[in-house]
Amino acid sequence: MSSEVIKPPKRSLLGVIKEVFNWYPSAYSSEERKLLFKLDVSILVYACLCFFVKFLDQTNISNAYVSGLKEDFGLYGNELNYFNICYYSAYVLFQVPGMLLMSRPSLARWLLPTLEILWGICTFAQSRVTNVQQLYALRFLVGMFEAPVFAGTHFVLGSWYSGPELFKRAGTWFLCNPLGSMVSGYLQSAAYTNLSGVGGMSGWRWLFIIDGIFTIPVALIGFVIFPGIPDSPRPFFFSARDIEIAKERIKKANIRRPGRLGLDVFKRSFARWHIYVFLFCYACMILSSYPSSYMNLWLKEEGYSVSQINQLPTVTYAIQIVASWLGTTLAAIYPSWIIYTMASFCTLFATLCMCIWYIPTGLKFFAWYLFGVSGCLSPILYSTVNTIVKDDSEERALIMGSMMTFGYQFQIWVPLLLFPTAGPNGAPRWPKGWPFTFVFFFFLWVGFITSLVLYRRDKKKKEKGLAGLEGSGSESGSDSPGLESEAVVVVESAKGDDRRY
Template sequence: MAHLDSNAANAIKAVDPDTIHVRDHDGGSASSEKDAGVVSKTTTPQQPEPARWFHWHEPGTSAEEKKLIFKLDWFLLSFSCLMYFVKQLDQNNIANAYVSGMSEELGFGPGDELSWMNTYFNIGVIIGGSFANLVITVVRPRFWLSGCLFTWSLFVLFLFKCQNAHQFYVLRFFIGLFESAAWPGVMYCIGSWYRKSELARRSGLFVMSGVLGQMFSGYLQSALYSGMEGRGGISAWRWLFIFDFIIAVPVVVYGLICFPDTPHTTKAFYFNEWERRRACERIDEEGRKPVGKLNLSVIRRIFGSWQVYAFTAAYCFWTLTCGSYIIQYFTLYLKSTKMYTVPEINNIPTSVGAVNFVFMVATGFIADKIGRRGPVCFAVGCLLTFDYAVLTVWNVSHSFRLAVFILVGCYGCYTPLLAGWANEACGGDQQKRAFVLGFMVSVGQAVVIPFQQLQMPSSQAPTFKQTHGWASSLAMVAALTLWTGIGLPLLQKWRGSQVKVSNVEESED
């Protein structure tokens, strides 16, 4: 069957599930019929829907395709969101436990044990990230992602038995090793199913589930501190790790049954034959038909491309802002004031997640609407620059400092924007796309390890005066703003123009 180009795809107003009309290479009409001998039915084109600012489907999407997208949103996104919710819950529980009695019970004192727990976790992410996402191109995602979720949740459960910092370090390493498959793996699957104009919103919705995980971790620890302290002879902070494992088990089962894999490999029970075929055509029309094999050529295809360097640099600038640790630093600041109870110390930082949620929704819709991510990244970067400048100065009122800590939550929208951007830019090379998504995370975590230990160790929180932590992060925020807002769009435009010139020359030859 001939493939539709993007312009032809936008012209389709109605698609009959039994008969698909496409344009053949000669400009004529060709039809693919469900059964031989069936006469093609004449369909009346739908009237174009009026363009609206807030819309979930592109104007002109047929009722049948809307049903397909609904199934994707329901099954693919629901498991993805639940998995990422559990991931962020497990990633942030260590900070909530630390300020809820763990450091006192285990005699950690004013050292950097919390920073080292983050460091060993990041080492696991570095080792696992890139290779985990290459595995997902040959192993069905529903088995790989669900298996990784169960394995890291098991290591989280073992945390409740820890009696010293070294036991935490070992378990946190293995948690990070298997958690490394979650974010790039799900982003790879989302990029395998959705069009360019649908990516930012879905990616944002996925990452927002992690924000809810961050918030829920604080609420859960607060509730456990109030109601489970001493139950069964176990401290409340230990109960947190037990409950996190219990929450993960049904998500694992759901993923094994309902996750749809990728369009060209899916055997999901809820898709009919037309929907499976149409799902493949949607991606083919975007120019992202899966190509390439997992062989030696993958090294040249990946490291000879501009995408691996451009998006890795962007993600590194993002991690070096230490924005992903802002809730942790906010928690330590609240504790240092000695003005708040333990439940309040766990609950107040969840407002950072609320800001994150709002920005992810807004930036996802705006990026899809204008068809560009650079201006959105630049605008958010300017706001982040102001926040970090205030934290660098530090000598402001307590209420103003609280507001700035909360407003730093806008940082989180960068991850879905960069992931959708990379999915789009890498086209149909599935190995390159998978590797870039994993590699950018691995390198980002690699560079943040020494930065966090040297510039923002937990023993220097919350001011980091001796290490000049906030000033160093401010420099990275400026680099992030300039690269994603100006440098990366210009690079993509330049490389795109080179490809067009090359294609024209090949056509003339």
């Protein structure tokens, strides 16, 4: 059996446009298309709402800081960094435990909605803080409860979808990240303008109340519609036949279902290259993305009004929304390394402008907004992890949780060294931070390309081994046709994946 890489067919512009919006291919049976629609309505609707409020809650601390929190509490040092450190410390500590729990079928349906209820309560509580110590504690709790949401949703998507389906859904879901950040800016602007003084509270306090009002109903919706993973208890709107088709689909795609969870998952994972390369990639992604979210600090330094400070950065989030959806969708049609390289070039150019710093104001606005193109980098990376490690469910969960743990632990201390809020090396100039950001973006691209090269190498070895085993079985009259059939499934799956890599 040949291991030759199958090149993607050439498509006209009209063909590409059709493929971008083709979520339910006509080649699928009517039963499979109905199942995909049910999955989209249940998983994507809840995941998008959940992710939206997560980033609404995560971004509000920065918006509150520049909208009166700083002045009310007399915060003229690195307190904004400390708020983030409290959040990310908890985020790091609870990543791997949360992800391993997400891999358990009996818990996968209920874990995220339960955690969302808890962080919604903490979001409400932030509106009533009376000192900065209380806010530190609440940021820690919010980080703890939000820990499994990001990687956990990617894990769930990778448990139901594969191939181009997965890339398209991951990109659509991820756009709720910048959408939540974008809406948070408008909400804070509206709260500052219309609610300041209402009920004796500052406008920034009302932002936390509004966020909590969004969060709790979304959590309740999750208890009803979120299906967990294919082996979880069946939701009422899925028939037994739906689950049967879903399990047939993941078997055909060579996605291994959850097995026993034991310490051997660590031994298996650390014996392969996946965890090392993807941890490196995500650490570079986290470190490179940190300064680009603080355009509001530059606007404040330049003397823009509070409304402008909250609203102008939302253009970046709008670009992220388009890039997340379109970039990831195109990565399902064309080789993903091409899309990743184009997006990486944009971020490197924007970072270079920030390194120079003393450039025309218009170019600096363009650079800030160009960072929005990075919106496709994360969903493409995680969809690639789901594809490459689909043969081991527990390893996949461990890697995704470890990526978040390893990446975000740098958020605990690196910002204090490279991205301080105050001082001669402080925000938003960051004479030390921006050059390092350029290096991190470059290493992220190198790491991603390395993962594809290693994946292609492993697939070729596997194809040759299984093809030889299949031929040997045929010559010897093997009594194990199932093994031969499995070889064909794995090889065909590998060829399908290589079309995008």
